[in-house]
Amino acid sequence: xxxxxxxxxxxxxxxxxxxxxxxxxxxxxxxxxxxxxxxxxxxxxxxxxxxxxxxxxxxxxxxxxxxxxxxxxxxxxxxxxxxxxxxxxxxxxxxxxxxxxxxxxxxxx
Amino acid sequence: xxxxxxxxxxxxxxxxxxxxxxxxxxxxxxxxxxxxxxxxxxxxxxxxxxxxxxxxxxxxxxxxxxxxxxxxxxxxxxxxxxxxxxxxxxxxxxxxxxxxxxxxxxxxxxxxxxxxxxxxxxxxxxxxxxxxxxxxxxxxxxxxxxxxx
Numbered sequence: 658x659x660x661x662x663x664x665x666x667x668x669x670x671x672x673x674x675x676x677x678x679x680x681x682x683x684x685x686x687x688x689x690x691x692x693x694x695x696x697x698x699x700x701x702x703x704x705x706x707x708x709x710x711x712x713x714x715x716x717x718x719x720x721x722x723x724x725x726x727x728x729x730x731x732x733x734x735x736x737x738x739x740x741x742x743x744x745x746x747x748x749x750x751x752x753x754x755x756x757x758x759x760x761x762x763x764x765x766x
Numbered sequence: 767x768x769x770x771x772x773x774x775x776x777x778x779x780x781x782x783x784x785x786x787x788x789x790x791x792x793x794x795x796x797x798x799x800x801x802x803x804x805x806x807x808x809x810x811x812x813x814x815x816x817x818x819x820x821x822x823x824x825x826x827x828x829x830x831x832x833x834x835x836x837x838x839x840x841x842x843x844x845x846x847x848x849x850x851x852x853x854x855x856x857x858x859x860x861x862x863x864x865x866x867x868x869x870x871x872x873x874x875x876x877x878x879x880x881x882x883x884x885x886x887x888x889x890x891x892x893x894x895x896x897x898x899x900x901x902x903x904x905x906x907x908x909x910x911x912x913x914x915x
Contacts, residue, residue, distance in 0.1 A: 676787070679816040680780035708787060708805075710812050711881035721872050739805040746887055747880055748868035 662692040669696040674705040677713030686716040697729035704735030732762040769840040778823040778831035806888035813885040822852025
């Protein structure tokens with residue numbers, strides 16, 4: 658798993674590659690939560706993420722709570738059909754805006 | 767076709783989750799599962815293996831634990847069984863999140879219980895047995911059926 662974090666117009670853009678399972682989730686969570694200290698909005702690019710377990714959903718939940726508390730918005734980019742299925746099963750899907758590209762996400766703020 | 771069986775022993779560490787998913791993905795492709803079935807199997811096994819490693823061994827203070835992954839295929843189905851000697855845990859007796867929990871705003875919803883629910887819903891059949899001091903978590907994917915929506 659690789660994670661890249663940058664800020665553009667005070668929006669945090671997190672690009673993740675690989676799998677978010679119970680081994681890698683804590684690293685992802687720490688990276689995003691530390692990175693989002695100065696940002697009210699977060700874009701998480703999952704285009705290159707092939708697997709998300711419940712541990713990964715828990716990370717999304719923590720990020721959602723933190724950003725929501727600041728009245729910000731979390732946008733997910735490039736969610737695969739399989740991951741989208743898991744998010745539906747657990748009722749997560751309705752809370753996130755999901756778009757195809759980072760550019761679309763940036764334009765929607 | 768007779769049943770073909772393969773058994774692999776893993777160290778009870780989160781490091782083995784990725785190799786297990788790789789093996790199951792490869793096996794799924796070999797037996798002709800579709801993408802959704804393969805993903806569901808990987809997810810289910812990942813969730814339960816995580817529980818076995820974390821709760822069955824680590825929290826029970828058992829170090830250098832091991833578990834077996836048994837893969838059995840025949841003409842009808844692919845069955846994967848996790849056999850471990852950790853603390854007994856029956857996922858079928860675990861309270862699943864209710865419809866109410868799942869429709870709660872994310873700010874308020876409880877954080878646990880998702881993994882077991884995802885495991886049970888991501889394969890065609892999920893079974894648990896406890897015998898001779900071993901937990902057996904059994905995951906079955908049937909070739910004829912799609913995973914139910």
